[in-house]
Amino acid sequence: MHFLSITWDPNGVLLDLGFFQLRYYSLMFVIAFSLGWYLMKKIYQNENQSEEALDSLFIYMVLSVLIGARLGHFIFYEPSMFLEDPLSIILPVKFSPTFEFTGFRGLASHGAAIGVIIAMYMYSKKVIKKPILWILDRISIPVAIGGVFVRLGNFFNSEIIGKPTGTDYGIIFKQLGETFPRHPAQLYEAFGYVFVFIILQYTYWKTDKKDKLGYLFGLWLVLTWTVRFIAEYYKKSQGGFESALGVFSTGQWLSIPFVLVGFYLMFLYHPSKKQS
Numbered sequence: 001m002h003f004l005s006i007t008w009d010p011n012g013v014l015l016d017l018g019f020f021q022l023r024y025y026s027l028m029f030v031i032a033f034s035l036g037w038y039l040m041k042k043i044y045q046n047e048n049q050s051e052e053a054l055d056s057l058f059i060y061m062v063l064s065v066l067i068g069a070r071l072g073h074f075i076f077y078e079p080s081m082f083l084e085d086p087l088s089i090i091l092p093v094k095f096s097p098t099f100e101f102t103g104f105r106g107l108a109s110h111g112a113a114i115g116v117i118i119a120m121y122m123y124s125k126k127v128i129k130k131p132i133l134w135i136l137d138r139i140s141i142p143v144a145i146g147g148v149f150v151r152l153g154n155f156f157n158s159e160i161i162g163k164p165t166g167t168d169y170g171i172i173f174k175q176l177g178e179t180f181p182r183h184p185a186q187l188y189e190a191f192g193y194v195f196v197f198i199i200l201q202y203t204y205w206k207t208d209k210k211d212k213l214g215y216l217f218g219l220w221l222v223l224t225w226t227v228r229f230i231a232e233y234y235k236k237s238q239g240g241f242e243s244a245l246g247v248f249s250t251g252q253w254l255s256i257p258f259v260l261v262g263f264y265l266m267f268l269y270h271p272s273k274k275q276s
Contacts, residue, residue, distance in 0.1 A: 004167070005181035009174035010156050028153030033062060035149075036142030043138050043204070049128070056127045061139065064119030065112045072111010109147070109228065113258065116143070131271070133214040140220035141204060144197040147224065151190035160186055162234045183234040192227035199223060214265040221262025225255040 010024065037058050044054050117132075120139065124132040154160045158175040162183030170181025200220060209215045232251045239250065248256075 004169040005172050006170075007172045007174055008155075008158065010158070011175075024156035025153035028149040028156070032146035032149040033058070036061070036139075036146050039142040039145070040139065043141070047138075053127055057123060057135075057139070060119045060123045060127075061116065064115040068115015068118070069109065069112035072109075072114065075111065109150070131213060133217055133265075133271070137210060137214065137216035138204075140217050141197065141200045144193055144200050144220060144224065147193040148190045148197070151186045151193065155184065155186040155190070160238070161236050162186075162188075163236055182236070185231055185234040185236075188234055189227060189231040192231065193224070196220070196223040196227060213271040214269050218262040218265025218269070221258045222266065223262075225258040225262070228252075229255045229259070 037054070040057065041051075041054055044051070116139070117136065120135050121132045124130055124135050128135055151160075158173045161173055161176070162170070162185030164170075165181050165183055168181065171184045172178060172181050200216060200223075203219060204210050204216060209219075229252050232249045232255075235249070235251070237249060
């Protein structure tokens, strides 16, 4: 008997109409993007930017997050799929070893971050006509709170699970056929991102740091990937190249460059007059 544990047994589906299913994970994405749009609307109003530019930003963000996260998962964690079953990377089905509808499972936050940076470069050149760091500084705020809902979605899906606690404390993921408690690593990480959001929100609205090009984005990089680095200690290994490098998990190795770039932007980067 595990007196300090909770048995977690959702089926992942919030609404089932037969021809249509609304999954918790999809709902979390909808909430994340909707809340992100609301937060950016406030920021764009404060910056005297047009609503047309905001609408374009929303499209760029949705596509870059989904495509980047999807490709990132297979590049960093399952590169063999590019040869074994490449169609499953871009389609919500797999063909090997048998055909199965899977949905878009497998989304890497590191891939999403890279996808967003590339998309924001295009957006800054084609739409907003400002330095890329200007828009990265501002989208870091809604992205931070979006991370909370993504990890909650992982929790509902019983995925990206934690390591066994070895005690009575933890979550028993019944969907995985388990009878022992694990760390709720998804909730640890989501909780960390709440603080990341609060710090960024305060820094933008209550200080003058938003006027220093790259500072807010750098702060987001440092805080977000530090949370991710710490959370990895409680996660079950997701594979990747960690076995070749040892010491850290794949997620931790991928987090280190983001943190270093963040510190550089916060303390060493000095934009040219042309950029600012």
